Amino acid sequence: MGRAFLYVILGGGVAAGYAALEFTKRGISHGELCIISEEPVPPYERPALSKGFLLPEAPARLPSFHTCVGANEERLTPKWYKEHGIELVLGSRVKSVDVRRKTLLTGSGETISYKVLIIATGARALKLEEFGVKGSDSENVCYLRDLADANRLVNLMESCSGGNAVVIGGGYIGMECAASLVINRMSVTMVFPEEHCMARLFTPKIASFYEEFYKSKGVKFVKGTILSSFDIDSNGKVTAVNLRDGSSLPADTVVVGIGIRPNTSLFEGQLTLEKGGIKVNGKMQSSNSSVYAVGDVATFPVKVFGESRRLEHVDSARKSARHAVGAIMERNQAGEFDYLPFFYSRVFTLSWQFYGDNAGDVVHFGDFSGGTFGAYWVRNGHLVGSFLEGGTKEEYEAIAKATRLKPAVEDLAELERQGLGFAVTV
Ligand code: FDA
Ligand code: NAD
Numbered sequence: 279m280g281r282a283f284l285y286v287i288l289g290g291g292v293a294a295g296y297a298a299l300e301f302t303k304r305g306i307s308h309g310e311l312c313i314i315s316e317e318p319v320p321p322y323e324r325p326a327l328s329k330g331f332l333l334p335e336a337p338a339r340l341p342s343f344h345t346c347v348g349a350n351e352e353r354l355t356p357k358w359y360k361e362h363g364i365e366l367v368l369g370s371r372v373k374s375v376d377v378r379r380k381t382l383l384t385g386s387g388e389t390i391s392y393k394v395l396i397i398a399t400g401a402r403a404l405k406l407e408e409f410g411v412k413g414s415d416s417e418n419v420c421y422l423r424d425l426a427d428a429n430r431l432v433n434l435m436e437s438c439s440g441g442n443a444v445v446i447g448g449g450y451i452g453m454e455c456a457a458s459l460v461i462n463r464m465s466v467t468m469v470f471p472e473e474h475c476m477a478r479l480f481t482p483k484i485a486s487f488y489e490e491f492y493k494s495k496g497v498k499f500v501k502g503t504i505l506s507s508f509d510i511d512s513n514g515k516v517t518a519v520n521l522r523d524g525s526s527l528p529a530d531t532v533v534v535g536i537g538i539r540p541n542t543s544l545f546e547g548q549l550t551l552e553k554g555g556i557k558v559n560g561k562m563q564s565s566n567s568s569v570y571a572v573g574d575v576a577t578f579p580v581k582v583f584g585e586s587r588r589l590e591h592v593d594s595a596r597k598s599a600r601h602a603v604g605a606i607m608e609r610n611q612a613g614e615f616d617y618l619p620f621f622y623s624r625v626f627t628l629s630w631q632f633y634g635d636n637a638g639d640v641v642h643f644g645d646f647s648g649g650t651f652g653a654y655w656v657r658n659g660h661l662v663g664s665f666l667e668g669g670t671k672e673e674y675e676a677i678a679k680a681t682r683l684k685p686a687v688e689d690l691a692e693l694e695r696q697g698l699g700f701a702v703t704v
Contacts, residue, residue, distance in 0.1 A: 280381075280389035283312040283365065285606070288372055288382065289398035289541075290315020292324050292592055293573030293599035295345025295354055297396055298364055300603035308363025312390065314382065317424055318369040320356055323348040325592050327428040328451060329624060332435070332458035340425070349596055375544045377566045394606055397556060397564070397571040398599065399541035401590065403427075406446070406505070406534060413508035416516045419532045422451050431455075434531045435462045441530030442467070444519045446505060448475040450623065451535025453488070457625035459533070460495050467498040467527055469505060469519070479621065479632060481640050481653060484665065488628070491648075495626065500527070508532075538590060540575040552577045555588035560614030562602035570606065572598040581616050582662070582684070583635055593620040618682045631674045634663035634681040641690050643697030652677070654693060654700070660684045664701060673698060680704040 285301065287294045290313050298321070301311055313321075323343045330338030347353045359366050371385040381391045403421040406414045413419060418438070420431045443459045445452050448470030459466045468475070474485035489499060500521065509518040509526070519527045540555045550557045550565035555577035562570045562578060573595035577588040597617060605612040622631045638657025644650050650673070655663035661684055664677035680701035687693050693700055 280391065281312070281365075282391045284310040284393050285312070285396070286382065286390060286392035286394075287311070287313045287396045287398055288375070288544075289313075289400055289573075289575075290317050290319075290321050290366070290368065291398060291400045291573065291595070292321065292345060292348075293398040293400070293595040294396075295321030296349070296596040297398065297572065297599040297603050298354060298359070298362075299346050299351060300600045301607070302362050302364075304603065304607045309365070310363075312365040312367060312392075313359075314367040314370055314372055314384065314390065316369070316371040319344075319425060320354060320359060320366055320368070321345045322425070323592070324424075327425065328422055328454035328458065331428050332432065332455070332462070334435075334462050337432070346596070348592065372544065375548070377545070377548045377569055380568060393568065395569045396599075396602055396606075397545065397569065397575055398573050398595075399544070399575050400595075401538035401540045401574045403534070404537045404539055406536070409504070409536070411505055411507060413510055413516060414534070416508065416510055416514055416532075418515050418530065419508075419534065421534050422455060423538075431531075431533065435459065435464065438530035439463055441465065442528050443531040443533065444469060444527050444529045445533045445535070446470070446519070447535035447537070448472060448501075449478065449535055449537065450476070451533070453492075454623060454625055455533045455535060456492065456497055457495075459531070460492075460497060461626075464531065465496065467500060468492075469500045469503065469521065469527070471502065471504045473501060475499075479636055479665075481642070483642055483646065484653060484667075487646050487651070487667070488625075491626070491628065500525070538574070540588065542575060552586060553588050557586065560616075561605035561612060562598055562615060563605065570602040572602045578615060578617075580619065581614070582618055582682070587619075589619055591619070591621050593622075618678065620678070628667060630665065630667040631669065631677070632663070632665045633678045634661075636663045636665075638662060639690060641694045643694055650698070652698060654687075656687045656690060656693070659686055659688065661687055666698070669698075673702070676701040676704070 326343040374383045403423045443464040443466045445456045445468045503523040507520045508516045556571035580587045601615045641654045650668040652666035664681045
């Protein structure tokens, strides 16, 4: 015998926090909702971990960044959950789920049953071992996915201030952590296999702006190679990073950001998977009608792309969670999730936003020497994606609106000439 709830959210990250708020806005009774999370704290805004949390002065610390402050909404502290009669089962890893019997088994051996389950298990960081490199568990090698990782990184930066940091990976984690390491006065080298940083999103021209900016802050780039091994001393500490190209970099700290894998393993063989995630429909409902999936773990139909995608960004986690709760509470009267993908980052004094899809022909515009600049992506004669660095609130709203409208673009040269003005006047 275990406890029974009407609604259970499995996972206690960003999506779980926004789902909880939405449940209370729509009106649930005390004792109806339970959130089970492996993390020891209630949901928080994960993006803070690579930004405000790593600042040397006045760093962000909980409880200041519990969800849902990132969307300028209420901050859900432990007290808030208590007051709303929401059961938080924290520090508890779910070991197995039986979607036929509608039960979950926690690490402590408790069986919890549900009428409706929301899967919000997010993703885990890929490990170097998965690429054949040993040494991830060394005390000065750090990944960054949760609060425990972020605390480790802060301690590492304090213990080797002024030392050498090697950042493995040129994606989001690599870029944001490299900036934070520089701000913490470390000497930083980034290593990644592609020809330029943020290869999944940036064009070579956009990447070149950020790389030059990073170089002006002292960051060194080693591109087109990956690490082959670590030198590890008798205390188990990494002292150098050896690269495939034969070179070696001295290291006091290593930060690894080489991508993620969605946490789907509990559901393999039970639910339909697609593109690495749990396949859901426009109501975020999985192949089992009592089970919904949201956030990083869900592969959902993205109308503007005309296909299903799995997105790994906070805005998508927040909105997909709200949509799922709406669909559940309205007993499937809700409409289909109609989401415009939105990604952003903030590093040093820079800040960019991206909307839509980076597919098709690219047109760059603006001042690439340090002012406001951006790019449009045009596919089949329509605007499908927009990127802007250094915009105002109104300008970001304009590119978002223009991208959602998908206006026809007949002449790429004319689009380039109009630049940001095109989005502003759409
Ligand atoms: P999330 O990972 O937030 O939560 C999953 C939860 O499930 C965790 O609490 C985990 O412990 C729990 N869990 C998993 N398996 C479990 C099990 N078996 N039992 C119990 N609990 C389990 N995006 C963006 O748009 N802009 C940004 O600036 C950033 N910045 C950023 C920084 C860093 C450091 C990271 C790691 C990520 C970002 N992101 C981001 C991405 C964004 O944070 C991410 O898309 C959301 O957190 C996804 O929310 P979810 O709720 O889906 O997963
Ligand atoms: P990523 O997919 O953004 O980048 C992975 C990078 O790893 C690639 O760019 C590549 O350079 C590198 N790489 C791949 N295999 C490698 C190998 N064998 N050796 C060395 N380098 C290798 O993933 P990430 O940077 O790890 O970010 C993890 C997650 O966190 C993503 O879901 C991302 O969306 C999220 N995140 C988002 C933001 C944001 O949106 N601002 C910020 C931080 C993190």
